[in-house]
Amino acid sequence: MDIFLQQLINGLVLGSIYALVALGYTMVYGILELINFAHGEVTMIGAMVGLTVIGLIMGLAPDLPGILVVLGGVLVAIPACMLLAYSIEKVAYRPLRKAPRLAPLITAIGVSIVLQNVAMLVWGRQYISFPRILPEGQYELLGAHISYLQIFIVVLSLSVMASLWFLVQRTRLGRAMRATAQSKEVAALMGVDVDRVISATFLIGAAIAAVAGVMVSAYYGLAHYYMGFMLGLKAFSAAVLGGIGNIAGAMLGGMLLGIIEALGAGYIGDITGGFLGSHYQDVFAFFVLILVLVLRPSGLLGERVASRA
Amino acid sequence: MSLLAARRVKVAYGGIHAVRGVDLEIAEGELVCLIGANGAGKSSFLKGVMGLVHAHGEIQLGAQRISGLPTHAIARLGIALVPEGRGVFGRLSVRENLEMGAFTRKDKTGIRDDLDKVFGLFPRLAERSRQAAGTLSGGEQQMLAIGRALMSRPRLLLLDEPSMGLAPLMVHKIYATIADIAAQGVTILLVEQNANLALKTSQKAYVMESGVIRLHGPSAELAQDPMVRAAYLGE
Numbered sequence: 001m002d003i004f005l006q007q008l009i010n011g012l013v014l015g016s017i018y019a020l021v022a023l024g025y026t027m028v029y030g031i032l033e034l035i036n037f038a039h040g041e042v043t044m045i046g047a048m049v050g051l052t053v054i055g056l057i058m059g060l061a062p063d064l065p066g067i068l069v070v071l072g073g074v075l076v077a078i079p080a081c082m083l084l085a086y087s088i089e090k091v092a093y094r095p096l097r098k099a100p101r102l103a104p105l106i107t108a109i110g111v112s113i114v115l116q117n118v119a120m121l122v123w124g125r126q127y128i129s130f131p132r133i134l135p136e137g138q139y140e141l142l143g144a145h146i147s148y149l150q151i152f153i154v155v156l157s158l159s160v161m162a163s164l165w166f167l168v169q170r171t172r173l174g175r176a177m178r179a180t181a182q183s184k185e186v187a188a189l190m191g192v193d194v195d196r197v198i199s200a201t202f203l204i205g206a207a208i209a210a211v212a213g214v215m216v217s218a219y220y221g222l223a224h225y226y227m228g229f230m231l232g233l234k235a236f237s238a239a240v241l242g243g244i245g246n247i248a249g250a251m252l253g254g255m256l257l258g259i260i261e262a263l264g265a266g267y268i269g270d271i272t273g274g275f276l277g278s279h280y281q282d283v284f285a286f287f288v289l290i291l292v293l294v295l296r297p298s299g300l301l302g303e304r305v306a307s308r309a
Numbered sequence: 310m311s312l313l314a315a316r317r318v319k320v321a322y323g324g325i326h327a328v329r330g331v332d333l334e335i336a337e338g339e340l341v342c343l344i345g346a347n348g349a350g351k352s353s354f355l356k357g358v359m360g361l362v363h364a365h366g367e368i369q370l371g372a373q374r375i376s377g378l379p380t381h382a383i384a385r386l387g388i389a390l391v392p393e394g395r396g397v398f399g400r401l402s403v404r405e406n407l408e409m410g411a412f413t414r415k416d417k418t419g420i421r422d423d424l425d426k427v428f429g430l431f432p433r434l435a436e437r438s439r440q441a442a443g444t445l446s447g448g449e450q451q452m453l454a455i456g457r458a459l460m461s462r463p464r465l466l467l468l469d470e471p472s473m474g475l476a477p478l479m480v481h482k483i484y485a486t487i488a489d490i491a492a493q494g495v496t497i498l499l500v501e502q503n504a505n506l507a508l509k510t511s512q513k514a515y516v517m518e519s520g521v522i523r524l525h526g527p528s529a530e531l532a533q534d535p536m537v538r539a540a541y542l543g544e
Contacts, residue, residue, distance in 0.1 A: 191413035
């Protein structure tokens with residue numbers, strides 16, 4: 001029983017990070033029907049920039065409280081990712097707006113490979129460790145442990161999601177985004193500058209990804225030029241699970257995927273009689289992806305079927 | 310001076326010349342109709358005016374040349390198109406659709422007044438203001454599309470086949486509203502297949518055939534024209 005609760009907590013933490021990254025996939029898909037495969041790499045760049053800045057601040061002001069140092073890293077990672085995503089959209093996707101759908105999709109994969117390699121050149125092949133500067137400690141809950149960092153990650157993720165929800169549902173920009181997602185033509189007839197709405201969507205998704213990138217590297221204690229690949233695929237699976245294009249779906253799908261993965265990793269040893277260990281945890285995300293695509297391609301909350309590219 | 314002036318407007322897409330040189334003028338305050346058979350190029354002309362498709366030739370709104378501008382810029386200059394098939398945002402609420410109509414406006418009290426006006430014009434929309442627009446009936450969606458266009462306080466209102474697919478009673482209601490809106494001083498270009506109705510409602514008419522204007526003149530005169538009667542009024 002205690003392992004169940006423990007894995008549930010771990011899953012929620014991981015899931016809230018997946019949810020944040022999944023939002024970037026789903027928002028862009030909602031408007032452009034493009035699976036922006038470079039989004040995982042944008043998250044990775046967020047982690048890398050964040051860690052670099054954290055290292056710089058620690059060198060300059062060694063006495064600063066750890067939480068402020070990390071905050072500084074996040075505050076630089078956010079505009080860095082926004083600038084990156086804005087440029088990607090403008091340079092790589094916008095010229096292909098009227099091209100067949102496969103063209104931007106392949107371009108997205110290309111951009112993601114380029115970003116991985118640039119990151120490898122800049123930060124090297126080795127793992128970069130996240131300094132242990134955040135307050136450590138944990139609470140006990142019915143035999144399970146929940147660390148300060150885990151609480152911090154969940155609370156921050158939930159507040160980011162709540163802010164996004166408010167932005168999309170209650171503001172003028174959010175209304176324009178939802179209108180554009182339904183019809184770019186009619187939105188333009190209302191006076192909406194569709195290109196700007198698309199840029200804004202990329203900017204918002206990237207800002208959230210930057211937060212997720214720093215958090216995931218804090219959680220695992222490391223960052224790596226290749227980390228965006230798996231994280232991106234899992235977040236994409238989470239977005240599909242929730243119903244791609246649907247913002248609430250991405251949040252739900254992320255949380256669920258995190259929980260499924262954590263419970264799967266916790267019990268896979270028991271189920272297979274020790275034949276498979278918890279290092280097979282990555283299998284679950286893709287198992288879920290396959291199941292969703294076979295049984296309910298529109299996802300849990302999705303209305304539209306992602307039948308095309 | 311005319312509010313909208315189109316000269317030698319051509320629209321072509323995918324190798325098809327949908328509009329092959331249209332001249333058309335609308336004066337301030339007029340209700341003008343553009344009639345013609347299915348495929349005559351009426352909707353393509355409207356799309357060309359709004360910049361949704363590329364149009365060759367000259368299009369002017371007042372003194373300003375609008376041909377070549379992006380759609381959102383044309384909309385901001387004060388032209389509102391109610392597109393064929395209504396184009397309501399199905400997953401947005403009725404109220405949000407109307408708010409989208411006022412997207413470019415900043416005057417909050419004016420928007421509120423206009424919202425009340427639209428709800429006064431179409432009480433059904435007020436009853437359903439929180440409902441998703443996609444759940445409305447065809448006629449209600451047409452009301453919503455017209456109301457949404459009015460929310461921008463347009464200088465020129467373009468209506469593309471407002472009667473299409475509606476029950477006769479609803480068509481009657483929509484046309485009564487169009488006449489009301491015109492009476493309030495809004496300049497309207499009405500595109501219709503239903504020539505009878507359009508000629509009765511409008512002051513001036515253009516008849517379009519295979520991408521060109523065949524005839525134009527006062528609607529009452531065109532309604533008596535033997536060719537129009539034979540081709541469009543089924544006599």
